Amino acid sequence: MTTAIASKLKDRSLLGLKDLSRNEIESILDRAAYWESEPQKLVPVLQSRFAANMFFENSTRTRFSFEMAQKRLGAQVLNFAAAASSVEKGESIYDTVRTLESMGIDAGVIRLKPSGVLEQLAEKVNVPLVNAGDGNNEHPTQALLDLFTMRKTFGELKGLRVSIIGDVLHSRVARSNLWALQKFGAQVSFCAPSNMQAPELAEHAPYVTMEEALKADVVMMLRVQLERHAEGMLKSAEYYREQYGLTEERADRLSPGTIIMHPAPVNRNVEIDDAVVESEQSRIFPQMANGVPIRMAVMERAMKL
Template sequence: MRTKHLLGLKGMDKQEIAGILDRAAYWEQSAAKVSDVLRGKFVANTFFENSTRTRFSFEMAEKRLGAEVLNFSSAESSVQKGESIYDTMRTLESIGIDAAVIRLKPTGVLQELAGKLNVALVNAGDGNNEHPTQALLDLYTMRKHFGDVKGLNVSIVGDILHSRVARSNLYGLTELGANVAFCAPDSMQAKELNAPYVTIDEALRADVVMMLRVQLERHDKGLIRSAEDYREQFGLTVERASRMQPHAIIMHPAPVNRGVEIDDELVECDRSKIFTQMAHGVPIRMAVIERVLS
């Protein structure tokens, strides 16, 4: 372990990634519902941005490890009185937490906090930068299904420009030897990322087709004409899914806009791993929390 923090997958080597995946497999197979591995440790879930899956998944992971959990909501905190994120985190550090799981909208703030605080930080999503534990559970899902990630062809379809999930998956997948291709409208492409862009028909030929949530709030900014137009051009429809390879799987980080980026009938179809991904979030986050506090 190079650092007590988990800020992102960029720069993390394959041995370290594999170590987390292996430990997650251990926790998934563990018969014990609750362990005492982190007894006496205090973890604060500090979410300055709304979340359902990620926050509850982390809380479940922490409690299964035996940690004491503090849940922070910015809507009920002094942040509403003008307190800075830094001062809020320094307050939590001062009262004795050992680690903080943090999600925030500004990009770059998490890295600054890591350099100033003496508690372990876990990135639960920062701006448009990274979402490392989501990518780790995606990698875990692929490895468990196919046996190995190396050599897989993975298509990531959607709003790449604003997606922290796409970035973390790109870094983790390429480090493990997978081939990543993006598919997105011109207005949603991130040219600085090192992956080719393909058409939706080409994207369907992959072993894994990962759809990203369409952020419908971006309609006002003109990035997409309408939800209906997006579905027609880039959505995973039943017809398009019928052209996927027989062994291929469908993934999505959720929340899902049913009938926009993916048809309702496909969300829980046989080849969909969407809810399987969610289930894998707990053992992955157990491995991550254990890692930063051990």
């Protein structure tokens, strides 16, 4: 791959937010605002372009959100689920991506379990790649829709106090939000059980108590994998709720201007009590809605000639 081609592809790919400039992030948020305000549901700016959604890890909301975004822009969409594919027979992720590239796709959206593989893939293929979540590394479009949600609520991100609560160790959402929010001058803090803390992130944002975490402008609850119980990381769902859940009682202590967020799917009555999910301060469903214009902006950036 020539340096010029590689550089252009890198500009159109979205592998993570850690190395993306504040200006670039802002331009995606602004373009998403444009698409959100577009009254027409279908604006075929990507007509005759082909996108492949390659999910090597289960996903429902993220995949549907990308597909909705792509179709609203008029793109042709190929959906690929690893469980029903040659990957089950041992075909490598690299070979799968190269196969679809050979067939003529214009961009690939990829979710996969191992961290670091996406960067290597991006070096080897000649189409822009969009990260739909890679291992415990990043989930850039989730963080972008989170920033978009915060910006719509508060007007700007600078000075916002954002608490990210839960299984930080395994969370790509926590990492992408941390990298992006700090570029805008937001104050990020984490709250997590000691065995769910990511020690390497402590130099970037402090770990605080639950009491302290509730004093923020944004309280972002992370999904806890209930299967961690089998690994011995989680005593029980009830114990987790008691110690780190956003119970009705804790939600009552939030400032009236505080908003509640969650990347979903929510384990109701574990991370967040049922009534709190549907409360006035909750932005959980608006977050999902905001995923479509964000992903429209990202796919347009990747594929528009």
